[in-house]
Amino acid sequence: MGEKRAKRMALIASKGTLDWAYPPFILASTAVAMEMEVAVFFTFYGLTLLKKRITAKVAPQTNPAMPMKMPFGPKGFQEVEWPMPNMLMGNMPGFETMATSLMKETFKKKGVATIEELREICLESGAKLIGCQMTMDVFGFSQVDFVEGVDIGGAATFLEFAADSDIQLFI
């Protein structure tokens, strides 16, 4: 009959911390590499991932259970898993900043791209990145705050694409 249309993936990215920033960009860039059409709708805290300079930090509070390894020091030391006591995470000043540096260092050592690099790959390869108009109004963002190539739209824009898509994920 007609040609089969390409597979489509519709993502909503609603979180702005570093640990939540990777999933939408990894999925989007990989999906485009697999010749799928991709649209990612950034809303609420996810909007911050569209800013020219991304300042996302790790939120250790969202990781109460997974012990982490340190990305520095002698080999034996790097194998040690450190549990993250909830009391420390909530109360120690600077913990979030330290956790962010450690996470970025770990990713760099393992050869994982930065968020900015992944975002650039997404934009270059035709994935649609859409900023949520409503959240922008509420939080006072405007298109000039964002990196080039970002579209603006509301829920209906996302839903129109998602209605005819194969993979829909809320992050």
Added chain:
Amino acid sequence: MPILKTKKAVDGLSSGQVLKMLATDPGSVSDVQSWSKRTENTLIDHSEDGGVYSFLIQKK
């Protein structure tokens, strides 16, 4: 990253040409098979030697 780079490299080939790709990411074994299946390129062969995974991919 292996998949993203593979896609870019294969895009630069003509139909029928073969790409040899080397990766150190153990996840690439499964990913390259999935990618090849999805994009209808042919994974002719793959092997591993000392932590380096090697793939031969023919462009459709």
